[in-house]
Amino acid sequence: MLTLKLLREDPEYVIKKLAVKHFDAREIVCKIVELDKTRRALQMELDGCLAEQKQKAARIGSLMKEGKKEDAEAVKSEVSALKDKSKELETRSAENNSELESLMVLLPNIPCDLVPEGLNSEDNVVVKTGNEIPALGSDALPHWELAKKLDIIDFDLGVKLTGAGFPVYKGKGARLQRSLINMFLDINTAAGYLEVEPPVMVNEASGFGTGQLPDKEGQMYHATLDNYYLVPTAEVPVTNIYRDVILGNNDFPVKMTAYTPCFRREAGSYGKDVRGLNRLHQFDKVEIVRIEKPENSYAALDEMISHVEGIVKKLGLPYRILRLCGGDLSFTSAITYDFEVYSAAQGRWLEISSVSNFESYQANRLKLRYKDADGKIQLAHTLNGSSLALPRVVAALLENNQKGGRIIIPEALRQYTGFDVID
RNA sequence: GGAGAGAUGGCAGAGUGGUCGAAUGCGGCGGUCUUGAAAACCGUUGAUCUUCACGGGUCCGGGGGUUCGAAUCCCUCUCUCUCCGCCA
Numbered sequence: 120m121l122t123l124k125l126l127r128e129d130p131e132y133v134i135k136k137l138a139v140k141h142f143d144a145r146e147i148v149c150k151i152v153e154l155d156k157t158r159r160a161l162q163m164e165l166d167g168c169l170a171e172q173k174q175k176a177a178r179i180g181s182l183m184k185e186g187k188k189e190d191a192e193a194v195k196s197e198v199s200a201l202k203d204k205s206k207e208l209e210t211r212s213a214e215n216n217s218e219l220e221s222l223m224v225l226l227p228n229i230p231c232d233l234v235p236e237g238l239n240s241e242d243n244v245v246v247k248t249g250n251e252i253p254a255l256g257s258d259a260l261p262h263w264e265l266a267k268k269l270d271i272i273d274f275d276l277g278v279k280l281t282g283a284g285f286p287v288y289k290g291k292g293a294r295l296q297r298s299l300i301n302m303f304l305d306i307n308t309a310a311g312y313l314e315v316e317p318p319v320m321v322n323e324a325s326g327f328g329t330g331q332l333p334d335k336e337g338q339m340y341h342a343t344l345d346n347y348y349l350v351p352t353a354e355v356p357v358t359n360i361y362r363d364v365i366l367g368n369n370d371f372p373v374k375m376t377a378y379t380p381c382f383r384r385e386a387g388s389y390g391k392d393v394r395g396l397n398r399l400h401q402f403d404k405v406e407i408v409r410i411e412k413p414e415n416s417y418a419a420l421d422e423m424i425s426h427v428e429g430i431v432k433k434l435g436l437p438y439r440i441l442r443l444c445g446g447d448l449s450f451t452s453a454i455t456y457d458f459e460v461y462s463a464a465q466g467r468w469l470e471i472s473s474v475s476n477f478e479s480y481q482a483n484r485l486k487l488r489y490k491d492a493d494g495k496i497q498l499a500h501t502l503n504g505s506s507l508a509l510p511r512v513v514a515a516l517l518e519n520n521q522k523g524g525r526i527i528i529p530e531a532l533r534q535y536t537g538f539d540v541i542d
Numbered sequence: 543g544g545a546g547a548g549a550u551g552g553c554a555g556a557g558u559g560g561u562c563g564a565a566u567g568c569g570g571c572g573g574u575c576u577u578g579a580a581a582a583c584c585g586u587u588g589a590u591c592u593u594c595a596c597g598g599g600u601c602c603g604g605g606g607g608u609u610c611g612a613a614u615c616c617c618u619c620u621c622u623c624u625c626c627g628c629c630a
Contacts, residue, residue, distance in 0.1 A: 166599040176611040180560045195610045
């Protein structure tokens with residue numbers, strides 16, 4: 120959520136910046152500015168009214184003590200008139216404010232100055248590439264065929280147990296999952312991220328805090344009996360640890376990492392791009408989350424990017440880093456870098472990480488603040504990134520490292536898997 | 543699932559319907575003392591909206607009600623804890 124202060128002080132700036140996201144905000148922003156004016160006018164009137172009531176009520180108290188019953192009665196009738204007035208003001212103010220609130224959540228975060236112009240994923244800017252794309256023979260197979268041949272991932276069995284998009288990992292396939300999770304967590308904790316194991320179901324307040332609710336309600340699995348949501352990413356429970364928290368000036372940086380399974384309904388995405396591990400309803404991901412002071416958040420973002428890059432490098436996967444253009448940026452993000460690895464047998468780039476700075480947008484929803492050196496309370500900045508999401512890493516790993524029907528495990532991973540090849 | 547208890551400031555914990563934003567203790571911060579630290583002592587210490595400011599309003603789990611006046615009384619919802627049952 121953007122701050123009212125910004126909208127009040129520079130509405131034109133907000134409109135201009137949101138245009139980069141191809142979001143026409145003029146109408147909403149103007150309405151918000153109007154409603155905010157009304158809000159303050161009503162507030163002042165109500166405050167005055169209540170103050171008078173308070174004073175008079177106190178006077179009744181002292182009159183009663185002095186035994187001046189008649190005088191007290193006279194004041195009583197004055198107060199009840201004021202009471203009617205303040206009731207009415209309260210109702211109007213509540214209506215006004217809830218309309219204001221509902222418009223506020225419709226505005227996406229404003230992109231930062233680094234975000235390039237552009238409409239969709241084709242306009243994203245490649246900022247870096249690394250590791251060689253391997254030359255595979257003509258007999259190279261896509262990962263779903265490799266997985267079947269080697270009997271390490273069973274998609275059909277998942278269909279039997281649950282449905283499409285819920286694969287069963289078996290044998291070395293299962294061990295590979297566990298190894299990757301451990302490797303990622305080890306690298307993250309070595310870099311100073313505190314490992315946490317959060318619940319994988321969250322309540323409504325948490326869903327709202329990080330921006331999944333109300334807008335993306337349909338994307339989460341919802342346990343309606345208890346009104347809990349299965350997490351689409353560890354970002355939700357981990358960031359919400361700091362919901363309604365006021366940090367001290369010296370509590371920074373806050374760095375956390377968590378592994379969770381992630382659940383996504385992916386409603387409406389079927390067909391071409393969803394084969395094998397490319398898009399699942401349940402998948403494993405290790406996430407990093409940071410909370411920073413505003414002046415440090417972009418340095419932290421850079422640090423996170425090179426951190427994630429370090430992991431990808433270790434895995435030896437050909438990768439590229441993209442800076443997302445305005446049109447491809449998510450609702451809550453101020454800037455996002457995507458990591459993609461090249462899947463040689465499919466001949467396409469697969470997204471394996473997304474590193475974002477949300478600036479104060481999530482913090483404003485979360486009421487996540489800190490006390491600065493002057494003792495003033497300010498919104499903190501939140502950031503997060505995948506490090507990494509497993510399925511597409513596994514897809515690329517299988518495809519790029521296939522040799523004569525066998526899979527060669529990257530060096531850095533062997534201490535975790537305990538085996539060098541899958542055959 | 544059954545029964546009971548409870549929800550107050552960072553934490554613990556008081557609070558007869560009238561000046562309670564709230565005692566007290568701990569913690570935090572500042573100071574005195576000390577070579578330094580500890581102890582002791584003194585002071586200070588919630589959030590939020592509004593106003594250029596003075597100031598004013600709101601907040602004792604959420605919502606509603608009674609009353610001139612509610613942390614305190616009533617209704618309702620939510621959550622937490624304890625015991626029993628079941629159970630990894």
